[in-house]
Amino acid sequence: MKAAILSIGDELTLGQTQDTNSRWLAGRLADRGVRCVEFRIVPDELSAQARALRALADAAEIVLVTGGLGPTDDDLTRDALREAIGDGAPLVLDQPSLAALDRWFKDRGRAMPEINKRQAMRPTTAECLTNDAGTAPGLRAKVGKAIVVCLPGPPREMEPMYARFVEPLLPRLEMSTGVVHSFGQGESFLAERLGDRMHRDRNPLVGTTASGSVVSARVRGTGAQASVQAIDQELAEIERIWRPYAFARGAVTLAGSLGQALQARGLTMALAESCTGGLAGSLVTAESGSSAWFRGGVMSYANEAKRDLCGVAQSTLDAHGAVSAPVALELARGACVALQADWAASITGVAGPGGGSDAKPVGSVFIGVVGPSFEAVRRFRYPGERAIVRDRAAKSALALLRLAIADRDHFTAPFIWEVKDHA
Amino acid sequence: MKAAILSIGDELTLGQTQDTNSRWLAGRLADRGVRCVEFRIVPDELSAQARALRALADAAEIVLVTGGLGPTDDDLTRDALREAIGDGAPLVLDQPSLAALDRWFKDRGRAMPEINKRQAMRPTTAECLTNDAGTAPGLRAKVGKAIVVCLPGPPREMEPMYARFVEPLLPRLEMSTGVVHSFGQGESFLAERLGDRMHRDRNPLVGTTASGSVVSARVRGTGAQASVQAIDQELAEIERIWRPYAFARGAVTLAGSLGQALQARGLTMALAESCTGGLAGSLVTAESGSSAWFRGGVMSYANEAKRDLCGVAQSTLDAHGAVSAPVALELARGACVALQADWAASITGVAGPGGGSDAKPVGSVFIGVVGPSFEAVRRFRYPGERAIVRDRAAKSALALLRLAIADRDHFTAPFIWEVKDHA
Numbered sequence: 001m002k003a004a005i006l007s008i009g010d011e012l013t014l015g016q017t018q019d020t021n022s023r024w025l026a027g028r029l030a031d032r033g034v035r036c037v038e039f040r041i042v043p044d045e046l047s048a049q050a051r052a053l054r055a056l057a058d059a060a061e062i063v064l065v066t067g068g069l070g071p072t073d074d075d076l077t078r079d080a081l082r083e084a085i086g087d088g089a090p091l092v093l094d095q096p097s098l099a100a101l102d103r104w105f106k107d108r109g110r111a112m113p114e115i116n117k118r119q120a121m122r123p124t125t126a127e128c129l130t131n132d133a134g135t136a137p138g139l140r141a142k143v144g145k146a147i148v149v150c151l152p153g154p155p156r157e158m159e160p161m162y163a164r165f166v167e168p169l170l171p172r173l174e175m176s177t178g179v180v181h182s183f184g185q186g187e188s189f190l191a192e193r194l195g196d197r198m199h200r201d202r203n204p205l206v207g208t209t210a211s212g213s214v215v216s217a218r219v220r221g222t223g224a225q226a227s228v229q230a231i232d233q234e235l236a237e238i239e240r241i242w243r244p245y246a247f248a249r250g251a252v253t254l255a256g257s258l259g260q261a262l263q264a265r266g267l268t269m270a271l272a273e274s275c276t277g278g279l280a281g282s283l284v285t286a287e288s289g290s291s292a293w294f295r296g297g298v299m300s301y302a303n304e305a306k307r308d309l310c311g312v313a314q315s316t317l318d319a320h321g322a323v324s325a326p327v328a329l330e331l332a333r334g335a336c337v338a339l340q341a342d343w344a345a346s347i348t349g350v351a352g353p354g355g356g357s358d359a360k361p362v363g364s365v366f367i368g369v370v371g372p373s374f375e376a377v378r379r380f381r382y383p384g385e386r387a388i389v390r391d392r393a394a395k396s397a398l399a400l401l402r403l404a405i406a407d408r409d410h411f412t413a414p415f416i417w418e419v420k421d422h423a
Numbered sequence: 424m425k426a427a428i429l430s431i432g433d434e435l436t437l438g439q440t441q442d443t444n445s446r447w448l449a450g451r452l453a454d455r456g457v458r459c460v461e462f463r464i465v466p467d468e469l470s471a472q473a474r475a476l477r478a479l480a481d482a483a484e485i486v487l488v489t490g491g492l493g494p495t496d497d498d499l500t501r502d503a504l505r506e507a508i509g510d511g512a513p514l515v516l517d518q519p520s521l522a523a524l525d526r527w528f529k530d531r532g533r534a535m536p537e538i539n540k541r542q543a544m545r546p547t548t549a550e551c552l553t554n555d556a557g558t559a560p561g562l563r564a565k566v567g568k569a570i571v572v573c574l575p576g577p578p579r580e581m582e583p584m585y586a587r588f589v590e591p592l593l594p595r596l597e598m599s600t601g602v603v604h605s606f607g608q609g610e611s612f613l614a615e616r617l618g619d620r621m622h623r624d625r626n627p628l629v630g631t632t633a634s635g636s637v638v639s640a641r642v643r644g645t646g647a648q649a650s651v652q653a654i655d656q657e658l659a660e661i662e663r664i665w666r667p668y669a670f671a672r673g674a675v676t677l678a679g680s681l682g683q684a685l686q687a688r689g690l691t692m693a694l695a696e697s698c699t700g701g702l703a704g705s706l707v708t709a710e711s712g713s714s715a716w717f718r719g720g721v722m723s724y725a726n727e728a729k730r731d732l733c734g735v736a737q738s739t740l741d742a743h744g745a746v747s748a749p750v751a752l753e754l755a756r757g758a759c760v761a762l763q764a765d766w767a768a769s770i771t772g773v774a775g776p777g778g779g780s781d782a783k784p785v786g787s788v789f790i791g792v793v794g795p796s797f798e799a800v801r802r803f804r805y806p807g808e809r810a811i812v813r814d815r816a817a818k819s820a821l822a823l824l825r826l827a828i829a830d831r832d833h834f835t836a837p838f839i840w841e842v843k844d845h846a
Binding site: 285 | 434441442453458464495700703717719720725731732774
């Protein structure tokens with residue numbers, strides 16, 4: 001089955017609002033083995049909408065439409081659907097929808113504004129779809145040979161309606177997908193390691209994407225390769241090839257995989273962050289349930305914070321400077337003690353744009369990792385602007401901590417930003 | 424002038440990656456008075472791309488394409504452009520692009536992989552566009568009467584190339600723009616306060632957008648209202664109307680405006696973060712030069728961290744629980760002392776999804792603000808999922824700290840998520 005997605009709204013084509021519905025819907029469709037042949041986004045214009053509806057109904061067997069079902073003059077999806085159906089019949093008032101609208105307002109202690117009556121109108125051959133989270137009912141109709149399902153734009157309303165009205169229309173799964181995430185190497189290095197696996201006509205199909213320095217391999221199997229086992233085997237093979245950079249599958253983040261490694265062993269961690277000032281901590285605490293394994297940390301921005309809260313010796317600061325391997329090590333040791341944690345990672349560096357020197361140019365970062373019978377410092381030089389340096393430094397700290405705990409034999413595998421010389 | 428935007432990539436139509444380029448481009452085009460008639464997104468398929476290119480070239484005078492310029496087999500934009508041009512000529516090797524590619528790899532101490540040679544290929548009638556931030560040159564060509572400009576997909580590469588190669592193609596427009604940012608109230612409340620200013624045919628035109636709970640008013644003046652003074656006067660009026668929620672203009676963030684307030688007074692700050700675990704600190708330290716006014720902070724996740732590092736009394740924790748007004752106050756006091764800062768904000772709450780109770784449901788957050796002759800605690804209840812609760816809590820702390828320092832008379836103005844009852 002082929003699908004197409006149409007999003008409607010001036011706010012989208014003016015660039016004021018980010019359309020996220022298309023991506024959400026395509027992801028769900030892909031999970032069910034339905035391939036999207038196209039997304040389109042058009043403004044609140046009747047003819048543009050009707051034209052897009054007809055074109056997509058020609059190209060796909062199911063067309064999902066979001067937006068344009070509100071009560072105001074610029075909400076034209078009902079009319080566009082009528083025009084695309086092309087039977088010349090006018091919109092009719094759907095009595096059950098009108099009653100539901102009336103109830104919706106009554107439940108909120110208000111009378112239904114006259115303007116909302118529009119929302120109960122439908123093409124004669126269309127069916128109205130109940131919306132429990134808002135006033136806009138959806139619509140389902142045939143345009144040519146395709147089924148068109150129109151859903152309201154707000155994700156809070158659209159998503160439950162998708163589950164209720166679209167999923168039952170989809171075929172049984174004929175495709176499966178999976179994903180492996182990695183950190184520490186560049187996309188071209190990792191793609192090269194995958195070799196022939198990335199051929200476009202291979203099944204399962206493997207593709208790589210990079211986002212926020214996390215490189216992911218996406219696997220899609222169809223037909224005989226659509227089984228959970230086939231995908232699982234492919235993912236396992238990619239994890240083996242990408243070791244030790246691969247850290248998780250599916251929706252698991254770097255911080256989440258670190259948490260799993262800690263929790264499986266009944267261990268806890270802490271952080272001492274200088275140049276990242278809380279960024280690694282915010283990644284860690286973005287994980288729900290992280291209180292089970294994260295004790296806390298110190299944003300050791302000022303030197304006094306490094307000294308007073310993390311126990312870095314003033315003499316170490318004086319002798320080596322705040323951005324140095326000895327300070328990174330003492331910070332991580334100190335964080336373990338101050339937060340009563342089993343493991344700690346520390347980050348100290350020059351995020352830029354100012355503060356660089358010949359010996360320690362912008363992007364120079366030392367990361368310390370300390371745990372039971374384990375101490376290490378790594379030096380990196382991250383290219384790019386402040387935000388990128390900080391993001392990569394925070395993620396490197398989490399990745400190294402995870403390696404030290406879960407794959408210690410490979411802890412020394414170099415990251416792409418590695419600086420060999422510690423001096 | 425009418426524009427259309429085409430984004431290319433399986434990762435987009437499979438719902439694995441969110442296309443943000445279309446929105447970004449449409450916003451920039453709108454700023455220059457160019458209207459987008461349509462966005463399309465198609466997979467890495469030659470015929471689908473060529474078909475979309477031809478259709479959009481029929482509908483618009485300029486077509487912007489992103490993606491599909493990489494070195495691998497599934498990067499087909501060059502071939503699709505050739506097919507859409509339809510002159511039957513094969514791709515040719517562009518010598519200057521090949522030389523640039525070669526240099527790009529040499530500068531990084533590597534030899535150019537054979538595979539990257541593809542990226543120097545172009546249709547005979549197309550021109551290659553230099554990419555300073557990556558290996559993929561762009562392409563510019565005529566398809567029918569339309570100009571088609573193909574840019575690489577990564578925003579870091581695409582955005583500077585847009586400025587360099589697309590903006591000169593747009594019509595001149597006597598126009599100035601400006602923006603005021605606010606935090607603490609909802610978009611509808613703030614838009615209502617702007618009243619008639621938001622009329623679509625007003626000049627200067629005022630529109631509101633919301634992103635990450637920051638509500639911004641964007642001002643665009645044309646013709647007689649395009650002067651710097653006219654825009655400045657309009658921005659000042661909006662700041663007056665939105666007081667005390669308006670915090671900055673232009674590219675200044677909430678953390679940046681807080682930093683300005685501190686630095687102007689020679690003051691410093693610290694943070695104690697429980698449920699946000701470093702998120703506020705990461706916003707603060709995202710500002711370059713923040714070391715002048717940010718001393719550091721504590722991610723006081725475990726109760727022991729609140730006690731040992733921020734001096735919260737065990738008896739206070741026992742009597743009121745970690746999520747309480749008294750603990751918020753002691754955390755902020757303790758952060759001031761531990762970090763030797765003039766001001767501190769603290770955050771303690773239930774970010775969810777677990778951990779809520781009847782008395783303190785998910786989203787309940789206490790924020791403490793302490794400074795010279797100033798102590799206050801505010802209670803909020805943020806709706807939404809964990810990430811949203813944390814984001815709003817971190818930003819609320821920074822906004823309150825800024826008000827206490829820079830606009831104390833208005834410190835008590837309620838935020839939209841305010842809970843009056845502190846019990």
